[in-house]
Amino acid sequence: MTDISDHTRTNYTRFIDNHMIPWFGQMTVSDRGAKITRDHVSRWVLDLRHGRSGPLHPPGTVRRSYAPKTIANLHGLLYSILQSAVEADPSLRDSNPCAHTRLPKGNDTEDDEVFLEPGEYALLKTHVRPDAADIIEALVSTGLRWGEVTALQPRDFTFASKRPTLRVQRAWKRRGEGGTFLGAPKTKKSRRTLVLTSAQVKLFQRLCKGRQPTDLVFTAPGGGAWHSGVFHAHRWKPALDAANAAGLTKRPRIHDLRHTHASWLIAGRVPLPVIQARLGHESITTTVDRYGHLLESSDDEVVAAVEWAMSAAATERDFSEAA
Template sequence: MASIRKRVRKDGSTAHQVRWREGGARDGAPQAEVFDSEPEAKQFQALVDAHNQHWPPGWVKGEGFVQPGEGDEGKKVITFATWAEHFVETLTGVEVRTRHDYRRDIKRHFLPWFGDKDVCSPEAIGPDHIRRWVNALESGERDKKNKEAWVRKPVSPKTIANLHGLLYGIFQSAVEAQPALRAANPCSRTRLPRTDDGIVDEMVFLEREEFTIVREAMGKICKGDAVDLIDIMVGTGLRWGEISALQVRDITIRGAHKVLRVQRAWKRQEDNTFLLGKPKTKKSRRSVVLSPALVEILERNIAGKRAEDFVFTTAWGNPWRHGNFFHRRWTPAVSLAQDSGLTKKPRPHDLRHTHVSWLIAANVPLPAIQARLGHESITTTVDRYGHLVQQLDDEVAAAVEAAMTGERPALRIAS
C-alpha cells in the first residue's frame, strides 16, 4: 500500500510525498510523487493502490496526467479522480462524516474503473462504461484460482443505487461547471438492478408477542439494565442516534402536555468519534407524544437527574454507544430470544420499523406516522412502509363503493 509522508520545505510550506515500492514487492524500486495539498496526495495514493502499486497509466511524474496531442505536444487532462475530489471538497450542507463516506466510496468503487480517465471525454467515460460498471458491481468477481472465493463480492441493488446516485452527482457537476466540462451526464438513463428482487426482506417487523420474547430475554442480560431503553425505542420509533442523545430537558410530562422532543443526535466524525449535533434532517427535529406507559418509564429514568443529563446511561453514567449496546446487550438478548422460540433476527433499528408496523395495524394515517418518525418526505414513509397498509383494504373498498353508488359507508368503531 502506498503511504503519505509530510515534509516541511525551506520556505515553510508543507509537501505531501506519496511513497510506494513498484509492484508492491519488498524489493521493488522505491517510487515517490510530491503534492502541495493532502487531498491531492490522497487521490494519487488511491490511484497507485488501484493500479497494484504501479504508476497510473498516462501519469507523468511532476506533471500529472497528460493526454497525447498532435505532434509532440500534449494537453493536461482532468482525471475523474481529480474531479471527484473537487466535487466532494466543494459540497456544502453535508456532515463531516458524509464527506468521509463519499471519499471512501469513491476510492473503493469508482477509482478502479474511472480514476485515471479523462472526466471531460465521452469516449473515455460514456454510458456504456457506466453500464459495464453497474454489471461488474452486481455480479462481483470470483477468484480465478478458487471459484468458491471472491476477489470482489457482489454489491446489493440498494447499494448500487446509492453509488450510482453519487456518481451521477459527480458527473452532473462536470456538466454544470462554468465552462462545462461535458455536454451530457453518462449516468443518465442507466437501468439499475431492481431493489425488490431480493428474497430476504431487509426490514424485520416484530409482532407484539415476538417483542415480548425479546424483552424478557433482555431482562436476563446484566440485570435488565437495557429493558427500559428498548421499551422507549419500540414505543417512540426514535433512531438510535436520537434516543441515545436524549436528555432530561427534552422530556415534558407536566399536566396534560406529555411529549418527548428530539433536539439533537450523535454524529459520527471522520475519526469514528462521536459528537452531539443536530438531528438528521429538519423534520427530524420534532415532538413525539407519549403514552402513559412511556411516561412511567421515562419518569423513573430521569428522577434525580439534572436538565442536561442523559436519560439512558450505562452503569457508569455514560451515554450508551451503539457498539457497546449491540454487542453486550442486544446480540445476547436476541440469541436468548431465539432459544425461546423467536424465528427472526432483528437489529436494534428494527424496533423503529416495528413501531411503524404497530401504528399501521392500528390504522394510524401515514402522514401522522411521517411526522412521528421525522421523515423529510411522505414519499419516504410510503416507499418504506406502504406495503404494510393491508388492514385498510376493506375501508378503501367501502370508500370506492360509496363514491360510485352514493351510499354513505358505515362507520367502523375501533374496539
C-alpha cells in the same frame, strides 16, 4: 458539497477511492480525452454486481459482489459527480453518462425490514438484560432512531401538561476523523415533538428522576453514553440468540424496532402523514415507500368508503331524475 457532515464526506472519499478510481482513475469527467461513457458505467455496475475487479486493480485482487441497494448508492454518488460537471460548464460536458443506467433490482422475496408482532416483541423483551430493557422499550414505543434516543436529556420532556410530550432536539453524530458528538437531528423534519402515553410518562419520569436537565437519560453501566457496537454485541445479540432459541423465528436489527413501531401505528389505522411526522421522515414518499405494503389491512375500509360514495352518488342521481 456544503450540506454534509465530515463523517459523510470521509465516507464519500473512501467510496471514490475504493469503488471508482480502480475503474475510472485514468479517465476524465469532461467530454475531452478519455471520457467516461455509458458503456463504462454499465460495465462498472456489472463488475460491482458480480464481484469483479477493475482495470486498475492490482493483479489477483479479490472483490465481493455488492447488493443492488449498495450499487444504487454508489451509482448515485457517481451520478452527482458527473452532474456537477454538466452543470458547472456545458462546454465541459453536455450530458451525464449515468442518466439512463439500468441498475440491478433487489430480490422481490427479500424483506429488508423486520416487523415484530406484539407477541414476538414480548418474547424478545423477556430475554433482554435488565440494564437494557428501558432503552429497548423506549426505542419500540417511540420509533426514535438509536442516535436520537441515546441523546435524550431530561429537558426534552414536558410532563406537567394535559398532553405530555417528548421533543427530539439532538442526536449523536460521527466525526470525520472518528468519534461522536451531540449535534442537530438528521434532517429538519427530524426535529419533532411526540406525544407520550401514560406508560411512557412513567418510564421517562423514572429515568429522569435525580438527573440534571442536560444529563443523558440513557447511560451505559459504567456511565457515559451507550456505544452502539457495545450495546449490539453485549445486549442485543445475546437477547436475540436466547429469543431465537425460545421460538422467535425473526432476527431483527435494533433499527427494526423503529420499523416495528411504524407497523403498529399502521395496524392501528394511524394516517401516514401522522406517521411521517412522528418518525421524522423528510418526505411522505419515504413513509409510503417503506411502509405502504403494510396498508393491505385497510382494504376493507377502502372498499367500504368507495361503496358508500358510489351509493350516495347513485341515490342523488336517482332523486334528481325523479324530480
